[in-house]
Amino acid sequence: xxxxEIKFDALSQNESFARLAVSGFLLYKNPSVNDMExxxxxxxxxxxxxxxxxxxxxxTVRIYCEIEDNDFMVEIEDYGKGIENIELARKPLxxxxxxxxxxxxxxxxxxxxxxxxxxxxxxxxxxxxTMYKELK
Amino acid sequence: MKIxxxxxxxxxxxxxFGDIDHHNTEIIKRYIYDNMAHSIKNLxxxxxxxxxxxxxxxxxxxxxxxxxxxxxxxxxLVGIRGNMxxxxxxxxxxxxxxxxxxxxxxxxxxxx
Numbered sequence: 406x407x408x409x410e411i412k413f414d415a416l417s418q419n420e421s422f423a424r425l426a427v428s429g430f431l432l433y434k435n436p437s438v439n440d441m442e443x444x445x446x447x448x449x450x451x452x453x454x455x456x457x458x459x460x461x462x463x464x465t466v467r468i469y470c471e472i473e474d475n476d477f478m479v480e481i482e483d484y485g486k487g488i489e490n491i492e493l494a495r496k497p498l499x500x501x502x503x504x505x506x507x508x509x510x511x512x513x514x515x516x517x518x519x520x521x522x523x524x525x526x527x528x529x530x531x532x533x534x535t536m537y538k539e540l541k
Numbered sequence: 542m543k544i545x546x547x548x549x550x551x552x553x554x555x556x557x558f559g560d561i562d563h564h565n566t567e568i569i570k571r572y573i574y575d576n577m578a579h580s581i582k583n584l585x586x587x588x589x590x591x592x593x594x595x596x597x598x599x600x601x602x603x604x605x606x607x608x609x610x611x612x613x614x615x616x617x618l619v620g621i622r623g624n625m626x627x628x629x630x631x632x633x634x635x636x637x638x639x640x641x642x643x644x645x646x647x648x649x650x651x652x653x
Contacts, residue, residue, distance in 0.1 A: 417564035424560075424593070442593075442624050449595040453563045498632075506566070506604035510596040510632050517631055518624075 407472045415456045415464040415483065423452040423468060427479060430470055436540050443518040444477070444538060450511040451481040451534045457502065459485030459532060475540040484531040491524050543590075544572050549648055552583040556644075558590035563597035570601055582614040585647045589620030598625075599632045606638055617647040 409430045413419045424445045431441065448468070455466045460483065469480040488494045495516075500509035515522045519536040526532040542565040543558040555573055559565075573584070584605055588594065606616045621629050621640040629635050641647040 417562075420562045420564050421560055445593065446595055446624050446628070449562055449593075453595065453597060457563065506570070506600040508596045508600035508603060508632055510599060510628065513631060514596055514628055517627070 409470045410467070412465050412467045415460050415466050415485075417453075417456055419466070420449060420452055420456065423466070423481075424449050427468065427470060431472070431477065431540075434472060434475070434540055440538065440540050444479070447515045447518045447522075447536055447538075448479060448481065450514050451536070454511050454534075455481060455483035455485070455532065457505075457507070458488070459483035461486075472540075477538050477540055478535065480533055480535050482531060482533040487528040487530055488524070488526040488532055489528065491526055495524065542568065544569060546572075546576050548578070548581065551580050552585055552648055552651055553577060553581045554585045554587060554644055554648070556587040556590060559592060561588075561591055561594040561598040561601070563595075566597045566601040570604065573605060582609075582612065583651050584609050584614065584616045585619060585644060585651075586616065587619040587644050588625065589644075591620070591625065594625045594628070596628060596632070599628055599634055602634065602638065615651065617641060617650070619644050619647050 411426055427448045428441050428445050452466060464483060464485050467482045471478045493499055495512040497513040498509040500507040515536060519538045521537040523535040542560060546553060546555045553576060609616050616638050618638055618640045
């Protein structure tokens with residue numbers, strides 16, 4: 406088992422850092438380019454959600470990763486507003502911010518690129534996305 | 542992220558390089574707005590130099606599509622591949638915006 410945890414400010418300039426930190430952590434497993442790109446995509450979507458929807462102003466995003474053999478798990482957590490209706494939020498093309506040119510594809514992409522996606526959220530407490538992928 | 546552009550007749554060609562995420566979609570949107578002369582009817586977004594794009598890029602492209610449609614213009618993409626192609630398909634964007642392998646192909650198709 407190998408673990409990694411980071412916390413950073415919920416600022417859009419940290420989205421690329423989040424992708425690189427997670428993919429950097431995985432490097433020693435020599436993952437395939439496809440697995441690496443899929444994980445970067447899913448992490449980017451989840452972190453962007455936390456930054457856009459979790460907070461109005463400042464906040465913190467936490468990422469925690471685990472690797473056991475070839476099983477990879479990543480948690481992306483914020484301590485912000487929470488999601489009122491998770492079922493609705495997971496629907497393709499659904500967005501609460503159409504005026505900001507959001508595509509509403511975040512959860513759909515996470516589900517398509519990872520093996521399993523769990524969402525837990527509580528109003529005014531925050532949201533935690535847990536994603537799993539078996540490295541090929 | 543780097544951006545440059547050129548125009549050919551009434552077509553604006555915007556070349557993007559690096560990563561496209563929520564952080565820089567606003568920068569791209571502003572760049573296109575600033576370089577959109579009144580005479581421009583068609584927009585070609587060249588993603589050949591883009592290494593990563595998530596759904597924020599899809600949202601930004603859809604936004605440009607809506608703007609160009611309002612002035613009876615078009616949007617074309619160049620160089621969508623790999624995971625970018627997967628989200629282009631997944632989002633249904635492929636149904637309304639065509640992807641070409643080269644800028645030349647995209648520009649030529651506008652002349653037909």
